[in-house]
Amino acid sequence: MSPDPILPHVKQPADLRSLTQGELEQLAGEIRTFLVEQISETGGHLSPNLGIVEVTLALxxxxxxxxxxxxxxxxxxxxxxxxxxxxxxxxxxxxxxxxxxxxxxxxxxxxxxxxxxxxxxxxxxxxxxxxxxxxxxxxxxxxxxxxxxxxxxxxxxxxxxxxxxxxxxxxxxxxxxxxxxxxxxxxxxxxxxxxxxxxxxxxxxxxxxxxxxxxxxxxxxxxxxxxxxxxxxxxxxxxxxxxxxxxxxxxxxxxxxxxxxxxxxxxxxxxxxxxxxxxxxxxEKGRGYEPAINDEIDKLHGVGSFEIGTGMPKKAELKLTDVAGKALLHAARERDDIVAISAAMISSTGLKEMADEFPDRVIDTGIAEQHAVGLAAGLAMSGLRPVVAIYSSFLQRAFDQLMMDVALHELPVVFLIDRAGVTGPDGPSHHGAFDLSYLRMIPGMTVGAPADAAELCGMLQTAWDAAGPIAIRFPKGAAGTLPGLPVEPIPVGEWEQIREGDDAFVFAVGRMVDPATKAAIMLEQQGLSVGVVNARWVKPMDPRLSEWATSARHVVTIEDNVLSGGFGEGVADMLAAEGVEVPVHTIGLPDRFLPSGAAGDVLASVGMDVESLAKRIAESIA
Ligand SMILES: Cc1ncc(C[n+]2csc(CCOP(=O)(O)OP(=O)(O)O)c2C)c(N)n1
Incomplete structure (x- = not known):
C-alpha cells in the first residue's frame, strides 16, 4: 500500500519543518511526479524544477x-x-x-x-x-x-x-x-x-x-x-x-x-x-524523469504540452523560429562569411541545424547579450557578416551595444529577433513589446517586421547585402509550410498594398497584417471601404505613405508594440512632416506591462483581436 501523500498537507514552509528525512524524501518524489504530470498538460519549465526540489525544501x-x-x-x-x-x-x-x-x-x-x-x-x-x-x-x-x-x-x-x-x-x-x-x-x-x-x-x-x-x-x-x-x-x-x-x-x-x-x-x-x-x-537537471535526462539538446528545459511516456511534444508544428533557422542555414551554405551568435539559446533561436553543420560558425556566448552584440560588432568590423539570433526582450539588455558598438560604426550586423510582440505564457518580462521603439530610434538601423514565413525569408535574403545594421523581428508562432529557398529579397522600404479602400487606410505591421485584413473584410460587410497595407519595413518607411494616406479619409496604424515610440508614431510624424492632413489613429500595445497568457488571449484583452480591431477601425472612421 502506498503511503498517504504529503504534498497536499504542505500549506506553508513551516509545514516542512516537522517532516522526517524519510517523509521529505517521499515528498520530493511526490513533487517530481506532480511537476511532470502538470507540466505535461500546460507546458512550462520542466527540468530546472525537477533539479531543484531538494534545494528548495532545504532552503x-x-x-x-x-x-x-x-x-x-x-x-x-x-x-x-x-x-x-x-x-x-x-x-x-x-x-x-x-x-x-x-x-x-x-x-x-x-x-x-x-x-x-x-x-x-x-x-x-x-x-x-x-x-x-x-x-x-x-x-x-x-x-x-x-x-x-x-x-x-x-x-x-x-x-x-x-x-x-x-x-x-x-x-x-x-x-x-x-x-x-x-x-x-x-x-x-x-x-x-x-x-x-x-x-x-x-x-x-x-x-x-x-x-x-x-x-x-x-x-x-x-x-x-x-x-x-x-x-x-x-x-x-x-x-x-x-x-x-x-x-x-x-x-x-x-x-x-x-x-x-x-x-x-x-x-x-x-x-x-x-x-x-x-x-x-x-x-542534476531533469532529475527523476528519464526523457529529460536523456534529452541532449536542452534536457527539456522549457516545454509545451508533452506525452509523459516519451517527453515528445503533443503538438509538433513548423514554427517561424524553425523557418528562420533553415533560411539562415541555406544562406550559410552559400556564403562562408555568415556566422551566427546566440546568447545561450542556440536551439531555441533556431540555430541548432546550422550549429550541427557548421560548428565553427555558430558561437554561444553564454547568457551575455551585451557581449554577444559587441562580439558581432568585432566580427563585422573584420569582414564577417554576423547574425545575432536573439529574443526581443533579451536584446533590451544590449541596447547600448546596438547603439554604440554596431550602429555608430555602421556595421552590417543582422539581428534576427524572435518572440517579438505579445509572446504569451512567459508573461510581462518576455513580451517583445518594445523592440520597434528601441530599434526605430537608432540612426542607420533598418527594421523589418515580416507578416509571414515567406517574408521572413525574403527579408533575411535582403539582409545579406545590407550596408549597415538590419533587424528583422518576428513573433513566436506557427509558420505554415516552409517556403522554397532562397526567397527573392524584399527591397528595403517597400510596403505591400493588400486591399483598396477610401474610408480608411490601415497600415499594419508583422503579425497584425492578417487580423487587420480580416477586420477590413468584416467592415466591408458593414458597408465600409477599408484599404490595408502590409507595412513590412518599419524603418525606413515607404515613401508612398502620403499617397495612400491622402487617398483615404482616415489613417489607422496597427502594431504589436507599445504605442510610445512605435510604428504609429513614425507614420504620424512622417505625414506631419510632409504636410498631409489626415486623422491618424494608432492602435498598439498599451503603456503597461502585459500579463501571461496565450498570445491570442493577451491581444484580445487589449482590444487587438479581429472583432475588436474591426470595431476600433469603425469607431475611428465614425
Ligand atoms: C537575460 C536573459 N537571457 C536569456 C534568458 C533565457 N533563459 C532562461 S533560463 C536560461 C538558462 C539558465 O541557466 P541556469 O541559470 O543554469 O538555470 P537552470 O535552468 O540550468 O537551472 C536562459 C538562457 C533569460 N531568462 N534572461
Missing part, C-alpha cells in the same frame, strides 16, 4: 521565508517554491489570469523578483542585505543563481561589489547543473566538474598526506613550507572565482542530499553572520 526548512528573503535568479526554477508556499493549483499555469510561470508579488508574500531576465538576483540581494544592515534587521537574504545565469555580466558586477561591501547575512546559492539550456559556456562551468571528478578526490587526499608530512623547521623554512603547501594546493584545488574575490565559498555539496544540504546551510548561516557566503550545490 524553506533552514530559513524563515518571507522574513528571510529567497530571491530566485530568472525565477523559472521557482515552481517547487510555489508548491510549498501555498500554490498547488497548477491547472492554469502560465495561462491568462492563471498561476504565473515565475515568482509574482501579487501571488505571494514569498515572492520578490518577477523580472525573469537572468543574472540579476545578486544585485537585488546586495541591495536587500544592505537595507537590512542599515535598518538593523537580522533577516537573511538568499540569492539562488544557476551556473548559466552566472555567465551574465551583471552577476559579476554584483559579486565584485559584494566583495567590497560585505554585508552580513547575505547567502548565495550557486545551483550548478552544468547547463544553461545547453551545457554552460565558460570558466564557471568547470568548477563543479573538477570538484566532483574522482581523480580530484584522490589527488586531494594524496597531496594532503604529503603536505601534512612536510617538516616545519625554523621560521623561514616554515614560511617556505606554507607557500609550498599553498601552491601545491592551488595546483589540485584551484581557487574559485569567489575565493579569488575574497567571498567565503563552501562546496561543492550534493544538491540532492537533504542532510548534506541542511548541514551546509546551517554552516553558511554561521559564516554569513560575518561575511557574504556562497554555497555551491551540484544538481
Amino acid at each position: 524553506h526548512r533552514s530559513f524563515d521565508s518571507p522574513r528571510d528573503r529567497i530571491l530566485w535568479d530568472v525565477g523559472h526554477q521557482a515552481y517547487v517554491h510555489k508548491l510549498v508556499t501555498g500554490r498547488q493549483d497548477f491547472s492554469t499555469l502560465r495561462q491568462f489570469g492563471g498561476l504565473t510561470g515565475y515568482p509574482s508579488r501579487s501571488e505571494s508574500e514569498h515572492d520578490f523578483i518577477e523580472n525573469s531576465h537572468a543574472s540579476t538576483a545578486l544585485s537585488y540581494a546586495l541591495g536587500n542585505a544592505l537595507a537590512n544592515q542599515r535598518e538593523g534587521r537580522d533577516a537573511y537574504t538568499i540569492a539562488v543563481i544557476g551556473d548559466g545565469a552566472l555567465t551574465g555580466g551583471m552577476a559579476y558586477e554584483a559579486l565584485n561589489h559584494i566583495a567590497v561591501l560585505r554585508p552580513p547575512r547575505l547567502i548565495i546559492i550557486v545551483n550548478d547543473n552544468g547547463r544553461s539550456y545547453a551545457p554552460t559556456v565558460g570558466g564557471i562551468a568547470a568548477l563543479a566538474h573538477l570538484r566532483f571528478d574522482p581523480r580530484y578526490e584522490w589527488a586531494k587526499k594524496t597531496v594532503g598526506k604529503v603536505l601534512r608530512s612536510l617538516p616545519a623547521i625554523g621560521e623561514p623554512a616554515d614560511e617556505l613550507a606554507r607557500r609550498l603547501k599553498e601552491s601545491v594546493k592551488q595546483l589540485i584545488e584551484p581557487g574559485t572565482v569567489f575565493d579569488a574575490m575574497g567571498i567565503k565559498y563552501s562546496g561543492a555539496i550534493d544538491g540532492h542530499d537533504l542532510d548534506a544540504l541542511e548541514e551546509a546551510l546551517e554552516h553558511a548561516k554561521a559564516f554569513a553572520e560575518e561575511e557574504p557566503t556562497v554555497v555551491h550545490v551540484v544538481t
Whole structure:
C-alpha cells in the first residue's frame, strides 16, 4: 500500500519543518511526479524544477521565508517554491489570469523578483542585505543563481561589489547543473566538474598526506613550507572565482542530499553572520524523469504540452523560429562569411541545424547579450557578416551595444529577433513589446517586421547585402509550410498594398497584417471601404505613405508594440512632416506591462483581436 501523500498537507514552509528525512524524501518524489504530470498538460519549465526540489525544501526548512528573503535568479526554477508556499493549483499555469510561470508579488508574500531576465538576483540581494544592515534587521537574504545565469555580466558586477561591501547575512546559492539550456559556456562551468571528478578526490587526499608530512623547521623554512603547501594546493584545488574575490565559498555539496544540504546551510548561516557566503550545490537537471535526462539538446528545459511516456511534444508544428533557422542555414551554405551568435539559446533561436553543420560558425556566448552584440560588432568590423539570433526582450539588455558598438560604426550586423510582440505564457518580462521603439530610434538601423514565413525569408535574403545594421523581428508562432529557398529579397522600404479602400487606410505591421485584413473584410460587410497595407519595413518607411494616406479619409496604424515610440508614431510624424492632413489613429500595445497568457488571449484583452480591431477601425472612421 502506498503511503498517504504529503504534498497536499504542505500549506506553508513551516509545514516542512516537522517532516522526517524519510517523509521529505517521499515528498520530493511526490513533487517530481506532480511537476511532470502538470507540466505535461500546460507546458512550462520542466527540468530546472525537477533539479531543484531538494534545494528548495532545504532552503524553506533552514530559513524563515518571507522574513528571510529567497530571491530566485530568472525565477523559472521557482515552481517547487510555489508548491510549498501555498500554490498547488497548477491547472492554469502560465495561462491568462492563471498561476504565473515565475515568482509574482501579487501571488505571494514569498515572492520578490518577477523580472525573469537572468543574472540579476545578486544585485537585488546586495541591495536587500544592505537595507537590512542599515535598518538593523537580522533577516537573511538568499540569492539562488544557476551556473548559466552566472555567465551574465551583471552577476559579476554584483559579486565584485559584494566583495567590497560585505554585508552580513547575505547567502548565495550557486545551483550548478552544468547547463544553461545547453551545457554552460565558460570558466564557471568547470568548477563543479573538477570538484566532483574522482581523480580530484584522490589527488586531494594524496597531496594532503604529503603536505601534512612536510617538516616545519625554523621560521623561514616554515614560511617556505606554507607557500609550498599553498601552491601545491592551488595546483589540485584551484581557487574559485569567489575565493579569488575574497567571498567565503563552501562546496561543492550534493544538491540532492537533504542532510548534506541542511548541514551546509546551517554552516553558511554561521559564516554569513560575518561575511557574504556562497554555497555551491551540484544538481542534476531533469532529475527523476528519464526523457529529460536523456534529452541532449536542452534536457527539456522549457516545454509545451508533452506525452509523459516519451517527453515528445503533443503538438509538433513548423514554427517561424524553425523557418528562420533553415533560411539562415541555406544562406550559410552559400556564403562562408555568415556566422551566427546566440546568447545561450542556440536551439531555441533556431540555430541548432546550422550549429550541427557548421560548428565553427555558430558561437554561444553564454547568457551575455551585451557581449554577444559587441562580439558581432568585432566580427563585422573584420569582414564577417554576423547574425545575432536573439529574443526581443533579451536584446533590451544590449541596447547600448546596438547603439554604440554596431550602429555608430555602421556595421552590417543582422539581428534576427524572435518572440517579438505579445509572446504569451512567459508573461510581462518576455513580451517583445518594445523592440520597434528601441530599434526605430537608432540612426542607420533598418527594421523589418515580416507578416509571414515567406517574408521572413525574403527579408533575411535582403539582409545579406545590407550596408549597415538590419533587424528583422518576428513573433513566436506557427509558420505554415516552409517556403522554397532562397526567397527573392524584399527591397528595403517597400510596403505591400493588400486591399483598396477610401474610408480608411490601415497600415499594419508583422503579425497584425492578417487580423487587420480580416477586420477590413468584416467592415466591408458593414458597408465600409477599408484599404490595408502590409507595412513590412518599419524603418525606413515607404515613401508612398502620403499617397495612400491622402487617398483615404482616415489613417489607422496597427502594431504589436507599445504605442510610445512605435510604428504609429513614425507614420504620424512622417505625414506631419510632409504636410498631409489626415486623422491618424494608432492602435498598439498599451503603456503597461502585459500579463501571461496565450498570445491570442493577451491581444484580445487589449482590444487587438479581429472583432475588436474591426470595431476600433469603425469607431475611428465614425
Ligand atoms: C537575460 C536573459 N537571457 C536569456 C534568458 C533565457 N533563459 C532562461 S533560463 C536560461 C538558462 C539558465 O541557466 P541556469 O541559470 O543554469 O538555470 P537552470 O535552468 O540550468 O537551472 C536562459 C538562457 C533569460 N531568462 N534572461
